[in-house]
Amino acid sequence: MPKPAKELKALQVKNLSAPGRHAVGGVNGLCLNITETGARSWILRVIVGLKRRHIGLGGYPEVSLAEARDLALEMRRKISAGIDPVVERREQRQALVVATKQRTTFEQAFTRFFEEKVEGELRNAKHRNQWRSTLKTYAYPVLGEKAVADIAVEDVLEVLRPIWMTKNETASRVRQRIEAVLDWSKAMGLRDGENPAGWKGNLQQLLPSPSRVQSETPRPAVALDDFATWFRLLRARDGIAARALEFLTLTASRSGEVRGARWGEIDLQNAIWTVPGERMKERREHRVPLSAAAVELLEAMPRMLNCDIVFPSPKNGVMSDMTLSAVMRRIQESEEKAGRPGFLDARSRRPAVPHGLRSSFRDWVSECTTYPSDMAETALSHLVGSEVERAYRRGDMLDKRREMMDAWAAFAFGRDVEADGAP
Incomplete structure (x- = not known):
């Protein structure tokens, strides 16, 4: 059995400067890792089952020596109870992703999408206002509080059908804007699967073609x-x-x-x-x-x-x-x-x-x-x-x-x- 490392004091840890891994004692396997650039972080070296694990415990001095020892001791207790901390962390991160997906509503997704992309692309204030007003008027009553991960074709149809025949140009723009928000949401990892607001091969099969619905109404011109x-x-x-x-x-x-x-x-x-x-x-x-x-x-x-x-x-x-x-x-x-x-x-x-x-x-x-x-x-x-x-x-x-x-x-x-x- 390896000899336990000497238990360093807080001042001794503070004075460590050589690049490498320094055992600080107090808990077997607890080290302060110092990189060539001088960055410092805590690592717990343990064996879980037959696997050697290097578990990060945070940066120094954000995590103090005493806090690092408490975290390392907690990790070792979990290992003794048959829990792999690395697997546990991975599962926690996955659960957080799932929870984030479940919490992010269409309204919240649109707000971020609008601020991060639309405002940077549309210089015309009138067009920016149209994005907000059309989705607020037609999409929010149905989709606003619904998680983007759960939005399906039926939800999009519920938005579009009441206005598809009477306000087709507006309805088509609403569809395109919903599609853009959901595409952004997928890229951000907030939803999976096909876009339920997509036209080709999707809503194209369920709604009359805009070219058949829209009556040609060009702007009135001087004869x-x-x-x-x-x-x-x-x-x-x-x-x-x-x-x-x-x-x-x-x-x-x-x-x-x-x-x-x-x-x-x-x-x-x-x-x-x-x-x-x-x-x-x-x-x-x-x-x-x-x-x-x-x-x-x-x-x-x-x-x-x-x-x-x-x-x-x-x-x-x-x-x-x-x-x-x-x-x-x-x-x-x-x-x-x-x-x-x-x-x-x-x-x-x-x-x-x-x-x-x-x-x-x-x-x-x-x-x-x-x-x-x-x-x-x-x-x-x-x-x-x-x-x-x-x-x-x-x-x-x-x-x-x-x-x-x-x-x-x-x-x-x-x-x-x-x-x-x-x-």
């Missing part, structure tokens, strides 16, 4: 026959919001891109507006060739001191989305007050909205010109072609699109020009 009149009324209005809407029209851009435009993005000399990827829907840089009319508009815009925003709000911030909508609404109200129908979408007969101006541009390309479809889609910053085709497509047809945007501006001004798309 092409009325466009020059509408644009003339817009240009007659004063104010930065009216100029922002005019610029949006001439560039066929999205509201957020225009409202957030910075002078640093605009090269007036070369008539190019480069929108950085973080401000684009597709998260990729987009170059916009500026027509002569667009350049003239920008050159007439006042530049605010210490403000790089092209179309700032009264407080020199980014104006709200509703500001541009209000300009269109006032034009429509003025027309109706004068006894005229105003500017209604040709299909839905609803008053036109800012986003519908992009549809007007697309209709103009298709119906009034022979410019290629992919050129128009590129101008609208839509993805064109398959993933492989996009990988080989190096250019963005900037010079050709410049000719198209000049022709579009001429159309908006009511000028009779040839826009045939010829090279």
Whole structure:
């Protein structure tokens, strides 16, 4: 039987510095391990059955000498009672994992997922709020208090079925967001198995296809026959919001891109507006060739001191989305007050909205010109072609699109020009 190690005092243990394993006595096999870097920790060397075990008891000085001896003595008592402390610890960790899975609710999982991933990816506050509001409204009543480990297809269907036929676009987004939360939960070890909110090969077999359910409701656009009149009324209005809407029209851009435009993005000399990827829907840089009319508009815009925003709000911030909508609404109200129908979408007969101006541009390309479809889609910053085709497509047809945007501006001004798309 090996000779028991000398029982060291607390001060002697504190003064140990040589790398290696130092027996400290008091309990057979208790050592202070010192690494080459100077890190210190307690180890109990024991034999359990026929296996030699090195059991960690914590770091020093966080665990004092007296505490280490108490822990080591407790371990040896368990071994004498036929318990393997290593196996016991492993089982405790597994039980903790199971307990964590059982405790983590969908609401708790979403909160962490939102803070750790969604907020870092979505710069648009409106889109972040939509994530929260849709899940709070539709998913939480069914899934909120339910453990993510226990959520099954039937639970997801209980969320979706009441709104699938009547609010299919919203329901589809809710499904995608539930799927994302549950994918994150699986990656975090909070659930196992297939995702019950997945579409392909799963809910696809249980719910009607969105393409069959959703009725096509594009944003109301200004009819092409009325466009020059509408644009003339817009240009007659004063104010930065009216100029922002005019610029949006001439560039066929999205509201957020225009409202957030910075002078640093605009090269007036070369008539190019480069929108950085973080401000684009597709998260990729987009170059916009500026027509002569667009350049003239920008050159007439006042530049605010210490403000790089092209179309700032009264407080020199980014104006709200509703500001541009209000300009269109006032034009429509003025027309109706004068006894005229105003500017209604040709299909839905609803008053036109800012986003519908992009549809007007697309209709103009298709119906009034022979410019290629992919050129128009590129101008609208839509993805064109398959993933492989996009990988080989190096250019963005900037010079050709410049000719198209000049022709579009001429159309908006009511000028009779040839826009045939010829090279």
